[in-house]
Amino acid sequence: MFDVAPSVKSWEDVPGPRPLPLLGNTWRFTPYIGGYSVEHIDKVCLALREEFGNCVKMTGLLGRPDMLFVFDASEVERVFRGEDAAPHRPSMPSLNYYKHTLRKDFFGAEENCAGVIAVHGDQWSAFRTKVSRVALSAGAAAQYTVPVAEVADAFIQRIRSIRNEDSETPADFLNEVHKWSLESLSLIALDTRLNCFNASEDSESMRLIDAVQTFFLSVGELELRAPWWRLYPTKMFRQYVAALDTILSVTLSHVEKALKEIKANGSSKSLLQDLVTAAGPRVAAVAALDLFLVGIDTTSNAVASILYQLALRPQVQERMYEEISKVLQDRPMKPGDVNQMPYLKACVKEVMRMYPVVVGNGRQLTKDTVVCGYNIPKGTQVIFQHYVMGNSDDYFTNASEFRPERWMNRSPAQKHHAFASLPFGYGKRMCLGRRFAELEIHTVICKMVQAFKMEYHHEPMDYHIHPMYTPNGPIRLKLMDR
Ligand code: HEM
Numbered sequence: 001m002f003d004v005a006p007s008v009k010s011w012e013d014v015p016g017p018r019p020l021p022l023l024g025n026t027w028r029f030t031p032y033i034g035g036y037s038v039e040h041i042d043k044v045c046l047a048l049r050e051e052f053g054n055c056v057k058m059t060g061l062l063g064r065p066d067m068l069f070v071f072d073a074s075e076v077e078r079v080f081r082g083e084d085a086a087p088h089r090p091s092m093p094s095l096n097y098y099k100h101t102l103r104k105d106f107f108g109a110e111e112n113c114a115g116v117i118a119v120h121g122d123q124w125s126a127f128r129t130k131v132s133r134v135a136l137s138a139g140a141a142a143q144y145t146v147p148v149a150e151v152a153d154a155f156i157q158r159i160r161s162i163r164n165e166d167s168e169t170p171a172d173f174l175n176e177v178h179k180w181s182l183e184s185l186s187l188i189a190l191d192t193r194l195n196c197f198n199a200s201e202d203s204e205s206m207r208l209i210d211a212v213q214t215f216f217l218s219v220g221e222l223e224l225r226a227p228w229w230r231l232y233p234t235k236m237f238r239q240y241v242a243a244l245d246t247i248l249s250v251t252l253s254h255v256e257k258a259l260k261e262i263k264a265n266g267s268s269k270s271l272l273q274d275l276v277t278a279a280g281p282r283v284a285a286v287a288a289l290d291l292f293l294v295g296i297d298t299t300s301n302a303v304a305s306i307l308y309q310l311a312l313r314p315q316v317q318e319r320m321y322e323e324i325s326k327v328l329q330d331r332p333m334k335p336g337d338v339n340q341m342p343y344l345k346a347c348v349k350e351v352m353r354m355y356p357v358v359v360g361n362g363r364q365l366t367k368d369t370v371v372c373g374y375n376i377p378k379g380t381q382v383i384f385q386h387y388v389m390g391n392s393d394d395y396f397t398n399a400s401e402f403r404p405e406r407w408m409n410r411s412p413a414q415k416h417h418a419f420a421s422l423p424f425g426y427g428k429r430m431c432l433g434r435r436f437a438e439l440e441i442h443t444v445i446c447k448m449v450q451a452f453k454m455e456y457h458h459e460p461m462d463y464h465i466h467p468m469y470t471p472n473g474p475i476r477l478k479l480m481d482r
Contacts, residue, residue, distance in 0.1 A: 007373070014068065014374045016057030017048070024060020038224045039464045042359055045069060045388050055372035063227055065090075065364065067381045068371060073395055073417040075372050076384045079363065080419065080426045086125045087429045088364040090381045091118040094222040094229065094237070095293070098244055106248075107286070115286040116432060117293055125428075130279040131287045132432060140271060141435035142335040147187050148439055149333045152447040155180040158197045159452075159479060171474035174304050181300035182212055184440045189291040190254040191270040204250060211246035214239050216297050220467035244289075251288040255281045295433045298357050299440055301468040304475055306351045306445055308461065311454040311477045313402065320344050320449045321482075328450070338442040344449075346404035348441055352423040354402065357468040359387035361425050386422055387469065395420035452479040 037044065048056045054072040061067070070076055095118040099107045107114040112126035119127065134140065155176070162170055169176070179196040186194045186208075199205035218240040222229055229237035258273045259281055268277045275284035310317055320343055327340045338345065362383040369376050376382065393399045395417050396406065406416070424431035431437065448454070455478040464472040 008370050009374045011057070011375060011377055011380075014055060014057035014372075014376075015052040016059065017052075019060030024062060026060065026062040039466065041465050042387050042463065042469065045071075045360070045385050046391075049385070049388055055374065063230075065379055065381050066377075067362075067383055068376055069360075069383050069385055070371060071385045071388050071392075072372060073389055073420040076389075076422075077417075077419040079369065079371060079382060079384075082369065083363070083427050083429075084366055085428070086121050086366070087427060088120045088366055089425075089429055090362050090364050091120075092219065092223050093227065094219065094240065095244075097230075098241060102241065103245075103248075110282055113282050113286060115290040117290045127283065127286075128428075128432070130283055131275065134271065134274045134278050135287075135432055136435070140274075141439045143271075144188055144436070144439060145333060145335040145337075145443070147193075148184055148443050149447065151180065151184045151187060151193075152444040154183070154197060155444060156447055156451045160481075163479060167478050167480050169475065169477045169479060171476060173475045173477065174300070174470075177300045177304045177307075177475075178213070178216075178296065179209070180444065181296045181303070181440070182209060184444075185291065185295050185299070185436075188271055188436050189288040189295070190251065191258060191272040192254060204253075207246055208250050211243040211250075212292065212296060214243040215247065215293070218243070224467060247292055248285070248289050251285045251292070254288070255285045258284070291433055295437065297468055299437050301357045301470040302352065302437075303441055303444055305355050305357065305463075305469075305471060306348060306441070307448060307454065307477060308456065308471050308475055309351050309355070309402065310347070310445075310449070311456040314453065314455065316347060316402070316404070317449055317454060320347060320445075324446055324450055333443065333446070338439075338446065341442070341446065342408050343404060344442060344446060346407035348438075348445065349407045349421075350402055350404045353390040353396065353421040354399075355463055355469055356386050356390060356421070356423045357470065358423065358425075359465065359469045360385050361422065384419075384422070386420075390421040392420070448479075451482060453482060454479055 048058075048069060049071045054070070055075070056069040056071075058067040058069060070079070099114050099118055112123050112130075114123055114127065116124055116128050116131065158176060158179075159169065162176065164170065176197075183194055183196045186192055186196075194205040194208060196205065196209055199209060218236045221236055222240060228234050233241075254272065255276060258268075258270070258276050262268050262273050262277060268274045272284060272288065275287055279287075310320075320341075323341050323343045327337055360383045362381050364381050365376060365378050368378050369382075371382060389395055391399050419426070424434045424437070456476070457478060458476055459473070461471040461473040461475075463469055466472070
């Protein structure tokens with residue numbers, strides 16, 4: 001314990017919903033009885049701030065550590081800036097179990113070779129250092145500008161082939177966006193085109209597509225519902241493990257290929273080959289696996305959400321179109337183009353402010369810490385509520401209005417708190433794929449606005465947590481060729 005100033009209040013004093021004896025607060029998430037819903041944690045959090053203020057304690061959740069929800073950007077900044085060398089982000093227990101128990105022989109075979117997802121402390125720090133030297137280097141993302149644009153072109157071609165007679169996308173459009181995201185990420189992480197839009201049955205691509213889909217379908221269920229898999233291997237858990245095994249075996253086979261190419265060429269020519277050269281084949285394979293686990297549905301849900309928001313705003317699209325046309329003048333995209341498109345970038349930021357795919361990011365405290373004037377014990381999960389802060393008038397003038405301009409040419413008076421909207425996290429553990437995600441998103445949005453006028457003619461969609469924050473309903477966009 002460290003000495004706390006007398007003015008600092010205790011953990012017991014933090015306001016929050018009271019846990020019931022035996023039932024804790026878990027019952028509040030019981031359908032029809034509890035009033036709280038995991039799927040609508042966005043609304044639960046808005047209500048909690050309204051009732052209890054900027055710092056809310058959530059205790060007594062079965063199988064979970066105590067949590068502290070923080071809605072105050074200055075406190076978020078203080079916690080982030082006070083982080084030690086190895087910040088601990090609460091991670092998916094099922095993945096933890098996969099890496100550290102079930103497949104311990106593989107992930108524990110070499111020192112510091114378990115990856116960054118569901119890994120903590122010195123092991124995380126050593127692995128992250130090896131990978132970030134390559135993945136965050138200047139130009140690591142820019143080298144993919146042209147191939148990522150080619151994937152975006154393939155996506156547009158695909159859309160043209162699946163639109164109905166009213167030029168509307170099919171009800172399962174989100175699936176197509178997932179395919180685009182998987183195609184883009186395979187290019188970056190595995191140095192390969194999977195041809196997701198036309199993959200043949202029995203191909204390696206199809207095995208990977210199925211495995212990734214199974215992983216995403218099951219991970220939300222395994223993490224958000226009662227963890228029966230801890231007691232026995234449920235059917236869903238077995239499918240989840242098989243999917244992870246498939247993704248890992250595919251990444252390993254591509255690392256083998258990369259090794260051969262490096263030998264043949266005498267140098268490395270891609271992110272994967274750079275990783276193999278700098279950190280060895282096992283690190284490269286595990287890094288690729290981790291990028292797959294967190295880099296696909298984040299990006300695809302963000303793109304689906306941006307397209308939907310743009311379809312509601314023809315004037316915004318027109319302004320983007322003018323900007324894009326001025327920069328590209330009908331030539332193909334090249335590195336650096338998007339830097340000449342401040343309005344496009346601002347639109348993406350504005351959607352991520354209002355509808356961040358990750359509604360709250362968190363840290364498990366590695367030491368007792370004062371937050372919002374309370375002494376919060378080590379081990380507590382502190383959750384930074386970016387959805388709520390991003391939509392609060394306390395931090396953004398007229399927060400409910402879509403105003404991309406707020407991100408452009410900001411005068412000191414227009415400046416907002418830098419920690420109120422952090423879609424990619426912050427600090428030593430921030431998103432490792434941010435540059436790649438931005439490249440993919442900016443490129444595909446640029447291409448979509450160039451190709452189509454987008455409209456939406458159905459009931460407005462609410463958002464839900466699934467497990468990303470995403471429009472709830474079939475994304476039926478009317479996409480008319482320009
Ligand atoms: C819109 C797209 C994306 C969003 C909003 C997003 C958001 C995030 C957030 C909030 C975190 C946690 C950061 C923190 O704890 O401070 C994170 C971590 C991470 N992201 Fe992303 N991400 C996106 C796309 C990607 C992509 C495309 C990749 C891979 C190419 C990727 C790889 C990672 C990795 C490996 C981590 C874990 C870093 C670590 O723990 O050291 N992300 N991301």
